[in-house]
Amino acid sequence: MRLGLIGFGNIGATLLDLMQKAGLAPAHLAVLVRRGREASVPATAGAVVVTSAEALLAETPDLIVECAGHAAVSEHGPVVLRAGVDMVQVSVGAMSDPALEAQLRAAAKEGGARIVLPAGAVGGLDLLSALSATGELQVTYRGIKPPKAWAGTPAGETLDLDTLTTREVFFRGSARDAARAFPKNANVAAALALAGAGFEETQVELIADPEAPGNVHSYDVRSPVANYTMEIENLPSAGNVKTSVSTVYSVLREIRNRMNPVVI
Ligand SMILES: NC(=O)C1=CN([C@@H]2O[C@H](COP(=O)(O)OP(=O)(O)OC[C@H]3O[C@@H](n4cnc5c(N)ncnc54)[C@H](OP(=O)(O)O)[C@@H]3O)[C@@H](O)[C@H]2O)C=CC1
Numbered sequence: 001m002r003l004g005l006i007g008f009g010n011i012g013a014t015l016l017d018l019m020q021k022a023g024l025a026p027a028h029l030a031v032l033v034r035r036g037r038e039a040s041v042p043a044t045a046g047a048v049v050v051t052s053a054e055a056l057l058a059e060t061p062d063l064i065v066e067c068a069g070h071a072a073v074s075e076h077g078p079v080v081l082r083a084g085v086d087m088v089q090v091s092v093g094a095m096s097d098p099a100l101e102a103q104l105r106a107a108a109k110e111g112g113a114r115i116v117l118p119a120g121a122v123g124g125l126d127l128l129s130a131l132s133a134t135g136e137l138q139v140t141y142r143g144i145k146p147p148k149a150w151a152g153t154p155a156g157e158t159l160d161l162d163t164l165t166t167r168e169v170f171f172r173g174s175a176r177d178a179a180r181a182f183p184k185n186a187n188v189a190a191a192l193a194l195a196g197a198g199f200e201e202t203q204v205e206l207i208a209d210p211e212a213p214g215n216v217h218s219y220d221v222r223s224p225v226a227n228y229t230m231e232i233e234n235l236p237s238a239g240n241v242k243t244s245v246s247t248v249y250s251v252l253r254e255i256r257n258r259m260n261p262v263v264i
Pocket residue numbers: 006007008009010011012032033034037040067068069070071072075090091092118119120121122183184185187188191237239240242243244247
């Protein structure tokens with residue numbers, strides 16, 4: 001596979017490492033970084049490093065994986081999709097901006113490309129997406145992380161994250177408001193909303209817990225044909241405590257599914 005990456009931080013670098021270990025090293029790798037940040041991609045990655053979506057497309061990737069954040073989706077997503085290249089959009093929460101979501105969908109339609117939204121750090125989206133056809137879903141999600149994973153977010157406006165000793169719920173609201181206010185921590189809420197009951201109807205609680213065993217994603221689903229509860233206890237990434245390691249494995253799965261004859 002000729003692979004294009006937008007962003008080469010924690011997820012990008014770990015993904016390349018996992019692909020190499022799984023015997024799925026890309027035949028060609030191009031990485032889009034911000035101008036002036038070219039040196040952030042080590043020579044050992046064996047990548048062509050570019051600073052624009054046009055230059056990334058000139059490398060003729062079969063697939064592009066965005067793992068750079070909401071602003072990068074807005075900047076590069078429409079260009080990539082309009083050119084007809086499928087994009088795995090790890091920053092799912094960028095879809096919480098209705099204008100950007102419409103722009104991305106229109107670009108994908110125009111280019112005949114697909115926006116692939118990976119499950120990321122959460123699971124069970126297959127059943128949730130299937131049940132959405134009942135039209136009567138109730139979904140409640142709780143995102144629980146250690147205080148340091150909420151550093152640099154609005155949680156710090158109401159909590160002293162350095163000294164917190166008790167579990168505190170600092171956000172209650174819709175998945176849309178969660179995804180917009182916590183772009184590096186609530187992509188999971190957006191994925192659940194898009195698969196299930198929608199951005200306004202999906203209820204979210206965000207919690208800082210000094211006793212949290214990792215990044216915990218927990219949600220309840222009620223529907224006319226099935227009810228379920230899911231709880232995932234994730235190991236945080238060494239390179240970014242906000243991001244669970246399983247997120248990278250979920251991107252690897254998307255790549256594996258494009259390379260294998262059986263999709264699962
Ligand atoms: N779906 C899910 O479950 C999850 C989704 N995510 C999403 O993935 C994103 C990346 O996570 P992670 O790798 O851990 O974060 P990192 O901060 O480790 O890496 C992000 C990288 O993207 C680069 N970047 C930022 N803006 C741009 C841009 N406009 N163009 C090109 N590169 C850019 C940054 O470069 P620089 O070094 O120059 O700043 C940085 O190297 C998160 O921001 C979040 O949106 C994260 C976790 C779970």
